[in-house]
Amino acid sequence: MKLRKFLHTVPMKLYLILTAVILFSFFSNDFSLVDIQKTAVILAAGIDRTDSGFALTAQLAVPKGEDRTTGGTSSVEIETEGETVSDCVTLIYTKTGWVPKLVFCDLIVIGEEAAKEDVVSYLNYFLRNDYMPDTCLLAVCEGKARDLISSQSALEDTSSLAVSQLFSDAALKSGRVVSKTLKDFAIDYYGVSASSCLPYVRKTEQPDGQGGSSGGAGGGSGSAGAQDTGSGSGAPQIYSAEETALFAEGKLVAVLPREQTLAYNLIGGKVVSGTFNAEEKGKPITLTVIRDKGKVSLKLEKEPVAELSLDLTLRLCCRSISAPIEDIASDRLSDEAIQNAGTVVRGYLEDLFKTCKESGCDLFLLKRSLYRSSLKKFAARKDSLLETVTPEIKVKVRSMK
Amino acid sequence: MKISTRQLLFFLACVAPVGKLILLPARLADAAQNDLLFPLLAHYLLQAGAVFLALLLARREESFTELLAHAFGRTGAAILSVLFALFLLFASLLPLLEQKLFVQNVFYDTLPAFIVYAPFFLFTAYVASKPLSSYGRVWDILAPLFLVGLAGILILSVGSSDFGAVAPAGAAGGSGFLKGVSSAFSWFFDAALLLPLLGKFRYTKGLAWKGALCYLAGGAAVIFFTAVFYGIFQGTAVNQLFGFTVTSKYFPGIAMLGRVDYLFIFLLALVMAFYNSMALQGSVECMLQAFGRKKYLPTVLSVIVSAGMLTAVTLLDRGFSDVLLGVGKWAFWIFPLFSVVVPALMLPLGRKRREAP
Numbered sequence: 001m002k003l004r005k006f007l008h009t010v011p012m013k014l015y016l017i018l019t020a021v022i023l024f025s026f027f028s029n030d031f032s033l034v035d036i037q038k039t040a041v042i043l044a045a046g047i048d049r050t051d052s053g054f055a056l057t058a059q060l061a062v063p064k065g066e067d068r069t070t071g072g073t074s075s076v077e078i079e080t081e082g083e084t085v086s087d088c089v090t091l092i093y094t095k096t097g098w099v100p101k102l103v104f105c106d107l108i109v110i111g112e113e114a115a116k117e118d119v120v121s122y123l124n125y126f127l128r129n130d131y132m133p134d135t136c137l138l139a140v141c142e143g144k145a146r147d148l149i150s151s152q153s154a155l156e157d158t159s160s161l162a163v164s165q166l167f168s169d170a171a172l173k174s175g176r177v178v179s180k181t182l183k184d185f186a187i188d189y190y191g192v193s194a195s196s197c198l199p200y201v202r203k204t205e206q207p208d209g210q211g212g213s214s215g216g217a218g219g220g221s222g223s224a225g226a227q228d229t230g231s232g233s234g235a236p237q238i239y240s241a242e243e244t245a246l247f248a249e250g251k252l253v254a255v256l257p258r259e260q261t262l263a264y265n266l267i268g269g270k271v272v273s274g275t276f277n278a279e280e281k282g283k284p285i286t287l288t289v290i291r292d293k294g295k296v297s298l299k300l301e302k303e304p305v306a307e308l309s310l311d312l313t314l315r316l317c318c319r320s321i322s323a324p325i326e327d328i329a330s331d332r333l334s335d336e337a338i339q340n341a342g343t344v345v346r347g348y349l350e351d352l353f354k355t356c357k358e359s360g361c362d363l364f365l366l367k368r369s370l371y372r373s374s375l376k377k378f379a380a381r382k383d384s385l386l387e388t389v390t391p392e393i394k395v396k397v398r399s400m401k
Numbered sequence: 402m403k404i405s406t407r408q409l410l411f412f413l414a415c416v417a418p419v420g421k422l423i424l425l426p427a428r429l430a431d432a433a434q435n436d437l438l439f440p441l442l443a444h445y446l447l448q449a450g451a452v453f454l455a456l457l458l459a460r461r462e463e464s465f466t467e468l469l470a471h472a473f474g475r476t477g478a479a480i481l482s483v484l485f486a487l488f489l490l491f492a493s494l495l496p497l498l499e500q501k502l503f504v505q506n507v508f509y510d511t512l513p514a515f516i517v518y519a520p521f522f523l524f525t526a527y528v529a530s531k532p533l534s535s536y537g538r539v540w541d542i543l544a545p546l547f548l549v550g551l552a553g554i555l556i557l558s559v560g561s562s563d564f565g566a567v568a569p570a571g572a573a574g575g576s577g578f579l580k581g582v583s584s585a586f587s588w589f590f591d592a593a594l595l596l597p598l599l600g601k602f603r604y605t606k607g608l609a610w611k612g613a614l615c616y617l618a619g620g621a622a623v624i625f626f627t628a629v630f631y632g633i634f635q636g637t638a639v640n641q642l643f644g645f646t647v648t649s650k651y652f653p654g655i656a657m658l659g660r661v662d663y664l665f666i667f668l669l670a671l672v673m674a675f676y677n678s679m680a681l682q683g684s685v686e687c688m689l690q691a692f693g694r695k696k697y698l699p700t701v702l703s704v705i706v707s708a709g710m711l712t713a714v715t716l717l718d719r720g721f722s723d724v725l726l727g728v729g730k731w732a733f734w735i736f737p738l739f740s741v742v743v744p745a746l747m748l749p750l751g752r753k754r755r756e757a758p
Contacts, residue, residue, distance in 0.1 A: 008696070008697060010697055010701055011530070011697045011699075011700030011701050011704065012700070014700070014701060014704040014705070015526060015527075015530075015700060015704050018522070018523065018526055018704050018707065018708050018711075019523055022519045022520055022522065022523055022711075023520075099511075101510070101511070103510045127637070127640060128640075130506050130512075130642075131510055131511065135650065135651070135656075183634070183637065183651075186636075186637045187634070187635045187636060187637055190635075190636035190637055191635060191636050371569065371572075372565055372568040372569055373568075373569070374569065375569050375571070375572055
């Protein structure tokens with residue numbers, strides 16, 4: 001009888017013991033979570049090459065002391081050097097006592113010299129990190145990444161925010177910049193074409209008295225804001241990314257000027273409301289892209305031909321000479337303007353194709369097209385494709401009605 | 402209380418697929434690159450056949466152990482049932498480790514302590530102590546949750562996918578296909594999950610065909626998701642370990658709205674919690690059939706099984722990839738043995754009864 005009673009209570013006892021063990025373990029530790037006060041929230045990272053390895057400049061978000069109502073972002077920059085990027089990130093912890101957290105890192109800037117070597121030799125750290133957002137933007141900058149990250153923006157609280165703004169949706173639709181995330185770049189790099197592109201960022205000094213970080217989105221004292229940020233050295237800077245760095249096998253091989261950047265975006269069919277200049281009666285005019293249909297296809301005849309087709313619908317944006325009101329009221333383009341616009345765009349595309357071919361960058365992913373269409377043809381032509389391919393450029397320009 | 406045909410079909414079409422949506426796509430991408438859909442299809446066809454056989458066994462209206470007893474006697478059937486229970490425990494280990502990794506990585510922004518996953522075993526200890534037939538109502542609830550969850554994730558993901566990435570077919574060759582097939586066996590034992598359910602549902606006309614077709618329908622959803630997954634990550638897919646949690650974040654609206662896709666991820670995570678506890682419950686059921694259904698035994702066994710799995714998962718906390726590789730290389734044959742060969746060998750056992758209308 002006693003045994004039966006005992007057996008009857010065994011299940012509940014066992015369940016209670018298991019519950020007690022788990023709950024005791026559960027509530028007697030900190031779950032390895034990191035206190036936010038001890039966390040270094042990395043907003044952006046700049047990477048440069050050194051003789052012994054890498055230099056990492058991390059822009060860390062810090063609490064804003066004074067002007068809390070503005071909702072802006074303050075930052076400090078920490079520079080570390082190591083044999084690997086991981087060393088550099090670990091040194092942030094050693095130097096500051098804060099645990100570096102990459103989950104909010106939205107921008108990685110690569111210094112020009114560092115970009116000339118295989119960038120995945122250091123980007124692999126970010127690809128391996130489970131907590132690094134692969135939607136993080138990548139960019140190459142003129143000179144050292146440290147100088148760009150540490151510079152003071154004339155427009156935003158932090159340089160990283162100002163640079164990220166260059167890749168807004170509106171900017172991308174203008175066709176003046178390209179944008180690549182860590183994921184996109186990795187896909188290109190590990191794809192059969194092994195070619196990609198990144199925006200090339202330059203900074204220009206803003207003359208004294210113009211701009212400068214105001215210490216918050218809502219305004220506030222300029223000088224106080226500059227102290228608040230704790231970052232930024234020298235005069236306020238403005239940034240531009242109209243040029244594009246080309247990569248082959250992960251190495252920087254060429255930089256596209258702004259016209260070729262626009263051409264690349266046009267052929268990608270990404271441009272809406274972007275503008276470019278042509279001529280009419282020997283005078284400059286600006287044209288707005290209303291509709292952009294671009295396509296690249298590979299034709300394999302005796303020699304491979306890359307067909308670049310572009311179908312643009314344009315309207316007149318402005319003239320460089322005075323015009324009667326009837327002309328201003330009309331968006332239509334003259335035949336001459338249409339023809340000139342076609343010539344201009346064709347020239348941009350020809351230059352773009354030439355740059356890609358000369359640099360060995362398969363920007364139009366021709367190898368990938370060949371690979372996807374036929375394994376046999378790919379095996380036969382993959383090594384000679386870029387050298388032998390010729391462009392066939394078809395540009396169709398029409399005026400908005 | 403019996404499981405109805407509808408509930409069983411819900412399990413096959415809407416619950417069974419959830420276990421294949423986390424690590425499996427990356428694992429297949431590693432083994433078969435852009436040909437990853439072919440090994441997946443092969444597994445689904447094989448497993449659908451096994452599901453067909455397992456459901457045919459239900460015509461006998463006898464439990465798993467009762468069927469075995471026809472050929473091996475009571476004692477032999479009990480031994481085989483315990484062996485099968487051990488297989489189910491072994492089969493549940495990898496999904497539990499996978500789920501633990503998923504919880505630690507997806508729901509936290511730093512790697513938390515193992516203990517955050519431990520309360521799951523309180524859940525399994527409770528669930529596994531209940532009769533297996535109670536799953537019928539659970540599947541009724543989980544099926545729409547799965548459909549909403551997967552549809553939401555696919556809608557948010559499909560626009561970011563380049564389906565051309567799965568071309569050209571055959572790039573990985575025969576060796577890639579075989580590697581893909583062998584590395585994915587540990588995800589396919591759904592027919593084995595049906596065996597402890599024998600005797601808990603009635604065989605209705607055409608159930609075997611319907612079940613196999615529903616399983617294939619769930620498989621079609623998994624194959625489509627895997628194609629979307631590969632189209633998004635292409636050559637880097639092998640590095641994306643958390644399948645359905647990472648595909649929807651590239652939807653343009655996510656940047657503005659935040660990770661609203663987590664609503665769908667949570668739905669699938671809920672379905673997965675029940676799916677992963679099912680093997681443990683099946684194991685308890687097999688042992689109950691072997692030892693006799695005494696009053697206290699379900700709870701005792703469920704607590705022992707859950708505590709055992711908690712210990713195993715704790716010990717293997719950092720060894721998941723070793724276990725995965727080891728199973729893929731040396732022990733992959735165990736899964737088809739128990740989920741395909743066992744139902745096939747059991748087919749002649751028992752006596753045939755009339756089908757219910």
